[in-house]
Amino acid sequence: MVKFEQIKGFIFDLDGVIANTSLYHGQAWHQLADELGVTWTEDLANQLKGVARMDSLNLILKAGGKENDYTEAEKEKLAAKKNENYLGLLDSLSQDDILPGMKEFIEDLSAHHYLVSLASSSKNSPIVLKKLDLAKYFDGKVDPATLTHGKPDPEIYVRGAEVLNLKPEECIGLEDAIAGVKSINGAHETSLGIGDPKILNEADLNFNDTSEVTLENIKKAMD
Structure with missing residues (x-):
């Protein structure tokens, strides 16, 4: 060193x-996972920490066995929806x-x-x-x-x-x-x-x- x-x-x-914005990120991803029918777990939440938006989305889809269910364009829309959720939560920051x-x-x-x-x-x-x-x-x-x-x-x-x-x-x-x-x-x-x-x-x-x-x-x- x-x-x-x-x-x-x-x-x-x-x-x-x-x-504490990681808390807001977690809440926003949790909202999206619920909408996609993917079970939210502590392990999944930890995997998303520090990971870029699209990579996080792919981890969620993989966790639910849905990684092949969406086109790239559809994934972009899902990521944008998560971001809208996040920005809404940021209003109170x-x-x-x-x-x-x-x-x-x-x-x-x-x-x-x-x-x-x-x-x-x-x-x-x-x-x-x-x-x-x-x-x-x-x-x-x-x-x-x-x-x-x-x-x-x-x-x-x-x-x-x-x-x-x-x-x-x-x-x-x-x-x-x-x-x-x-x-x-x-x-x-x-x-x-x-x-x-x-x-x-x-x-x-x-x-x-x-x-x-x-x-x-x-x-x-x-x-």
Whole structure:
């Protein structure tokens, strides 16, 4: 692992890392699964974490044995319907939805002149950051529409470093999902997993909760 002193930038996932929007995503997918007659399970919900929209839809269809029941055009309509459900749920989003300690951590990064970018699979991430009043702290954002591959492919985190003009080894990526941690590791960046260390056991650094994520704690963990 690189030394803390080498780090110049932080690359954030959004859902489940910065804010509780993962809850809204789950509710929106659950609504669609119910409409499609696919049984919603905790295992299925976990599989969708950090995964791009169309990939998530395909996982739901596969879980219900319906992967061959829809054309690509029909799948696009289903994904759009999920997004409408999600945007409706986002109407109530506010700064109260920022996860514990994350606003303070992001502000601290800015105060110490670290560069910050967003590597979210969600096309709605700019809307979310604006509602949370955090957009001003981000020096760059990866547009998921420009990506060829979704997480766990490393492309999004490679791009997350590029938009900051930093080398991969100069960056720490923050994730709460297995697919995201694999993406960070594949990009040869330092991975910081937030959540159960038994599940996120491939992460270079691990914190059980967002409230533990501070520059001081990261430095201690890396030294």
